Amino acid sequence: MLSIVDSFMIYMPFLYFPEDKSEYIPAAISMAIFGAACVLTFIFIKRVSKKQELKTKEIEERINRERNSKHV
Numbered sequence: 001m002l003s004i005v006d007s008f009m010i011y012m013p014f015l016y017f018p019e020d021k022s023e024y025i026p027a028a029i030s031m032a033i034f035g036a037a038c039v040l041t042f043i044f045i046k047r048v049s050k051k052q053e054l055k056t057k058e059i060e061e062r063i064n065r066e067r068n069s070k071h072v
Helices: 002-010 021-071
Strands: none
Touching: none
């Protein structure tokens, strides 16, 4: 079992775990900023999509009314 873990560590030299844990603070801050930006972007896209859906429904209803008035 230990040889598997050792070989795993040999083949992953790109992993870096600092001894001083305060080096994680800038990474946590930037991750929080980008996470918040992702949530805000998602909310913005949902709002725009909802507005477009309402406009599409209005246009569809108007077209249906025009078709019904022409056929009668």
